[in-house]
Amino acid sequence: MKSYRSNQFFLFLYWLLLFLSGKVLFLLYHAAKTATLSASEIARIFFFGLRLDMSMAAYLCIFPFLLLFLTVIPAAFSRKLINGFVVLCTFFVVLLSTVDLHLYSIWGYKLDATPLQYLNTPTEMIASSSGAPLFLLFLLFTLQLAGGLFLYFRFFQPRFTSQKSTGKKALVSFLWLIFLVLPLRGGWQQIPVNQSDVYFSDKAFANHSAINVPWNVFYSLTKKSYDGHNPYQFFKPEEAQKTVAELYQKPKTVSPAILKTKKPNIVFIILESFTANLVGCAGGEKGVTPELDKLAQEGILFRNFYASGDRSEKGLVALLSGYPVQTTTSIIKIPRKTEKLPHLAHTLKNAGYNTSYYYGGELAFANMKSYILMAGYDKITGKADFPARDYNSKWGVHDHVLFEKVSEDLKKQKQPFFTTIFTLSSHEPYDVPMKTKFLGDDEGNKFRNSMHYTDKAVGNFISEAKQQTWWQNALVVLVADHGHTLPNYVDYDSKAKFHIPLILTGGALAKTGITDSTIASQTDLAYSLLNQLNLPNQDFKWSKDIFNPAEKPFAFYVFNDGFGFITDKGSFGYDNISKQVVQKKGEFTEKDIKTAKSYLQVSFEDYLRK
Known part of the structure; x- marks a missing residue:
């Protein structure tokens, strides 16, 4: 009979291996982009991505570890609850990872909570995905799900025949629960782990490959309301507002007229x-x-x-x-x-x-x-x-x-x-x-x-x-x-x-x-x-x-947690997660970066106050 410690260890290890296989599949599916990375960069994808993998694994272990701690529950019933929970979570983990394979090709960023806004129009959501290689994706989903569950029931499911309580077992189970706090928040640092902690490269694809998809979805679900807090506080409010105001100083010259009629019929085609x-x-x-x-x-x-x-x-x-x-x-x-x-x-x-x-x-x-x-x-x-x-x-x-x-x-x-x-x-x-x-x-x-x-x-x-x-x-x-x-x-x-x-x-x-x-x-x-x-x-x-x-x-645009700024001299894109310029063309200055950051800060504050 395996010890309780082995049960918890193997459950945690199972999730890590499942996430590892998902990263391998992602890199293979996007082989053309992966080919642009060096062997060292590919290795670092797994190394840096481990923090989010461990964090998500910890979340998924809370319920099973709690059952293993509550020794008053019969062993057979605990095993059924844990196995049912793992099967259900494995299904959703693999599903999210499979959906991300294709959506990344279209969106260019990892799956988050964005698709949920389309759930009230399922027909349109299905239409959006109809161009996907559905057979291939279904095959990959099935193989990964079947392979994961086979390994779980063969090697990783809890193996015990009784829940006989002993002080030692209870202490060990309690310590395993306490242990989860560390990977949950990604370490002892003051700020819990986030996407920027796994970014290591100036290549977006390398950084994105390191992100754990289920963790990203869960994180975005909890953060998108912002609870009235502006996450883009780059400068003092009055300083940022002054910078933005300079963009919209109205010229004294009058715009030339482009119309020969005062009230034209307007057909606005989007x-x-x-x-x-x-x-x-x-x-x-x-x-x-x-x-x-x-x-x-x-x-x-x-x-x-x-x-x-x-x-x-x-x-x-x-x-x-x-x-x-x-x-x-x-x-x-x-x-x-x-x-x-x-x-x-x-x-x-x-x-x-x-x-x-x-x-x-x-x-x-x-x-x-x-x-x-x-x-x-x-x-x-x-x-x-x-x-x-x-x-x-x-x-x-x-x-x-x-x-x-x-x-x-x-x-x-x-x-x-x-x-x-x-x-x-x-x-x-x-x-x-x-x-x-x-x-x-x-x-x-x-x-x-x-x-x-x-x-x-x-x-x-x-x-x-x-x-x-x-x-x-x-x-x-x-x-x-x-x-x-x-x-x-x-x-x-x-x-x-x-x-x-x-x-x-x-x-x-x-x-x-x-x-x-x-x-x-x-x-x-x-x-x-x-x-x-x-x-x-x-x-x-x-x-x-x-x-x-x-x-x-000028023109200002935003992408998934980042922004771009275009002037008549050059342009750049800035990633808020890695906190660095990721796209650049022509000339731009530190003042341009400050202007764009101020624009994002002030406009998002305006959004929050609406």
Whole structure:
């Protein structure tokens, strides 16, 4: 019969070995990235990652160790409880690790609590994963689960035939419980272990590989509310506020007018995942978006425009409310906060505009519905408003169906109107109802085809619009909700990931054929449009006028617990976990780093106070 000490030791060892196998599988699954690491870096992934592995193992051992300490419980019953607990936890540990294998390819950071915000729209969540190699992932999940449980029942399960209490056994069991405190918090240091403790390299992939996935999910669940505490306290509040205020000093010069009409009809088209890397006119790959390229020649193109965040719900708030994006959370999750935001639709409605919102998918996805409702749109159209026969996309209806409905509705719409259209066909799984142009079943070409299809749908919509009476008094805004790592898997924290197109077209433009190289971001757009319309925009405090060349040119974006800052001289990305610059291009100074840190500090404080 094994001693109680052996029982606890083997249980703790089991979890460590399971986490070790998960890291090995992660490195093998991402073999191309692993090949860029040296043998020493791979070894350090396991060495530095051990602290989080031990911490998670300790959490998983609390319940079994407590049962082993409570010797009044019959041995057979304790064994069943412990075995059932281990089987259940092994299932979830392996499941999380398997999901992380694919999501890391898309997101570029380790799985955390982010997917939980999509649980209220399971159809959309499933659609997002339909492009994954499901058979391979299921096979890996099954093999790891079966292998782990086989080893557990063969070597690691508690082995005792009685719970006869002795003072020595009780003391040993109690000491094992006390022992868990040390790995739980990662050592005796004052601050408990966190992700930064396992970061050891200037290569993001190496650092990410060291993170324990179940621990990361558990940690993010406990930290995302922040309980009113700002985790980004870089400087004294007044110093940070002064630095940010310098970014938004209003120039004395007046912005040049781009419109020849005072109250144009506005069609605001938000293009799902439209990275500038595949938009030729914006400096990207040629041939994917010929319609956007043509529209850019007919209107105004901004070549240096950037997304503020990396998710659709974050892009909506930045575009329509001019509000900065948060790092590991999103203001759209908390309706009581979004109710306090300004909104382009609300301002235009007060100015006499008829407002409408169109989306071919579930309006509730990522809690977007509450935000849209609070904007006060006169008419909101979602998936449920289309006939079931048109549900030809896993997300809802394809973009050409969406645009056809908008086109018909606008023929009857009272002017002036403000219509927001949010596309979806270029979202995973990138299925399109047309003969594909780019051959191959790889993710890159599937994404190219989806953008090419949406581009064609946009082109058809504009061609139809030009035949309508409302076109000559129209301003059409074409902008992406966020960028993408595809087609070439750019780094998730690089400015290339956040580079998106902004194109203005329509009969209301006073000048056409203009290419503007001003550096700007999504948070600037609503303010700038309202300024052109001579409408109140003072509530859009996190914005500058992109049409005024005297404004300070910069763009700020956030990724998972990090941020990027772009100026006309250079750019950098800063990781808050490792506390170091991880991406850099061109020139930047310590003052730029201070400015970006201040921006994150002050904007997050503003978010907390909403």
